Amino acid sequence: MRRTITGHGSVSFAEFSSYTKVISRVFGAFLHSLFQPPIAALTHGNVLAVVEFALLLGIALVVIVIEIF
Incomplete structure (x- = not known):
């Protein structure tokens, strides 16, 4: 069973940390490309x-x- 943040299973801190790192990289790249x-x-x-x-x-x-x- 694959666990997700919105699913019924619990998410470990390492999984949550990896999700937030990906989101922050994507958001940072978006802002960097926007303000040129x-x-x-x-x-x-x-x-x-x-x-x-x-x-x-x-x-x-x-x-x-x-x-x-």
């Missing part, structure tokens, strides 16, 4: 970082225009 300079993201083909930069730039421009008028 826009030119580097374009050259590496990281579309998510480019879209995130465009959204933040658009929000900043809207806030600036609202403050001016």
Whole structure:
């Protein structure tokens, strides 16, 4: 029987620790790929970082225009 975190069996500390290490690596890689300079993201083909930069730039421009008028 394979034990999972949400299953009925108990999970040992080593299994839980390995799950959290994998999750933290995946989340860290996601954040690292998200917060890249826009030119580097374009050259590496990281579309998510480019879209995130465009959204933040658009929000900043809207806030600036609202403050001016």
